[in-house]
Amino acid sequence: MALIHLESLTKTYAPNTQAQVEALRGICLDISEGEFCAIVGTSGSGKSTLLHILGCLDVPTSGRYYLDSQEVSTLNERKRARIRNQYIGIVLQEFGLLPQRTVIENVALPLYFDQSAHLSYSQRKQRVQEVLTQVGLESKLNTLVSQLSGGQKQRVAIARAIINHPKLLLADEPTGALDQKTAGEIMELFSALSHTGVTILLVTHDKNIAQQCRRVLHIEDGLLADAGQP
Ligand SMILES: Nc1ncnc2c1ncn2[C@@H]1O[C@H](COP(=O)(O)OP(=O)(O)O)[C@@H](O)[C@H]1O
Numbered sequence: 001m002a003l004i005h006l007e008s009l010t011k012t013y014a015p016n017t018q019a020q021v022e023a024l025r026g027i028c029l030d031i032s033e034g035e036f037c038a039i040v041g042t043s044g045s046g047k048s049t050l051l052h053i054l055g056c057l058d059v060p061t062s063g064r065y066y067l068d069s070q071e072v073s074t075l076n077e078r079k080r081a082r083i084r085n086q087y088i089g090i091v092l093q094e095f096g097l098l099p100q101r102t103v104i105e106n107v108a109l110p111l112y113f114d115q116s117a118h119l120s121y122s123q124r125k126q127r128v129q130e131v132l133t134q135v136g137l138e139s140k141l142n143t144l145v146s147q148l149s150g151g152q153k154q155r156v157a158i159a160r161a162i163i164n165h166p167k168l169l170l171a172d173e174p175t176g177a178l179d180q181k182t183a184g185e186i187m188e189l190f191s192a193l194s195h196t197g198v199t200i201l202l203v204t205h206d207k208n209i210a211q212q213c214r215r216v217l218h219i220e221d222g223l224l225a226d227a228g229q230p
């Protein structure tokens with residue numbers, strides 16, 4: 001089975017009320033290990049909803065989600081948190097960083113939630129240095145996040161997302177807040193990371209950004225069009 005396997009996934013917000021929204025209306029999708037994939041669609045098409053479910057931050061209303069052959073659609077919050085920690089790195093919109101903390105503190109955070117790792121202080125520090133080198137920020141270890149540029153903040157968010165060696169890296173509009181040149185640099189970073197074997201899926205409303213990925217899927221009104229083969 002593919003790394004991600006979705007069967008008729010739906011998400012309805014505020015079901016059975018006047019405010020009901022069918023954000024996802026039956027998504028079927030397979031993503032294999034190692035793919036570098038974009039899902040492109042206009043605002044309101046369901047991109048963030050899908051990404052949050054793929055990231056085990058939310059659960060579908062119906063349908064099935066298998067991640068690495070495990071069904072995760074029905075897990076409770078505690079079990080989903082464990083899956084997130086073991087398998088998934090997520091870069092959310094607006095970075096989600098702690099601005100008054102240093103780069104090293106922000107990036108190291110997930111290491112404290114990974115009970116399986118039991119790393120010593122020096123091992124943690126080494127791992128933080130490794131990922132910051134990978135994203136090109138090795139000189140900013142002790143800088144406060146609030147003092148970084150938008151592109152640098154995005155690099156911190158990506159470093160934090162990959163620090164636990166996830167199989168799956170998800171990003172919600174990772175270039176949305178960046179100018180064109182910086183956006184290009186961040187896409188080059190994703191491309192370089194994809195060559196390390198991590199499976200990458202990003203969502204974007206920007207077709208030019210999507211075209212820099214090896215596979216592009218289109219989402220419209222909660223449905224995937226042409227779920228073309230990789
Ligand atoms: N928490 C929520 N409660 C109710 N409706 C929501 C919620 N989140 C998103 N929606 C609605 O679901 C649809 C899809 O939203 P979203 O997944 O955020 O789209 P996108 O990321 O493509 O802009 C939109 O109509 C949006 O208003």
Ligand SMILES: [Mg+2]
Nearest residue numbers: 047048049172
């Ligand atoms: Mg969105």
